[in-house]
Amino acid sequence: xxxxxxxxxxxxxxxxxxxxxxxxxxxxxxxxxxxxxxxxxxxxxxxxxxxxxxxxxxxxxxxxxxxxxxxxxxxxxxxxxxxxxxxxxxxxxxxxxxxxxxxxxxx
Numbered sequence: 113x114x115x116x117x118x119x120x121x122x123x124x125x126x127x128x129x130x131x132x133x134x135x136x137x138x139x140x141x142x143x144x145x146x147x148x149x150x151x152x153x154x155x156x157x158x159x160x161x162x163x164x165x166x167x168x169x170x171x172x173x174x175x176x177x178x179x180x181x182x183x184x185x186x187x188x189x190x191x192x193x194x195x196x197x198x199x200x201x202x203x204x205x206x207x208x209x210x211x212x213x214x215x216x217x218x219x
Contacts, residue, residue, distance in 0.1 A: 122155060122156060122157060122179070123179070123182055125155050126152060126155050126182050126186075127182075129151070129152040129155050130152065130182075130185060130189060132148055133145050133148045133149050133186075133189050134189060134192075136148060137189070137192055137193050137196060142196050143197075145189075145193045146190065146193050146194070149186060149189060149190045149193065152186050153186065156179060156182055156183060156186070157179075158174060158183060162174075163209065167209070167212045167216060168216065171213060171216045171217065176217050177217075180213060180217050181214075183210075183213065184210040184213050184214050187206040187207070187209055187213075188206065188207060188210045190206045191203040191204070191206040191207045191210070194206065
């Protein structure tokens with residue numbers, strides 16, 4: 113029960129962080145949006161270096177369900193910020209990773 117409450121709080125905090133990131137992006141504060149995105153990984157309890165893992169290992173580490181969905185949402189929001197900066201390669205990498213993670217979560 114404690115673990116579920118902890119995860120629920122993490123997800124709620126993350127939702128607030130994601131809204132702030134989207135707001136920064138919409139306001140054209142793209143670099144700030146990306147800085148806040150890096151902090152949002154910490155809110156989820158995910159070290160950004162974990163993104164270097166292969167997709168299956170990352171799913172195993174993060175777990176399936178809401179936390180993985182939140183990670184995918186963050187990756188997609190990051191992609192939008194990178195795209196707005198003209199960093200198409202970085203944007204595509206994040207979109208592809210989010211898609212791979214979502215596909216594994218549905219298996």
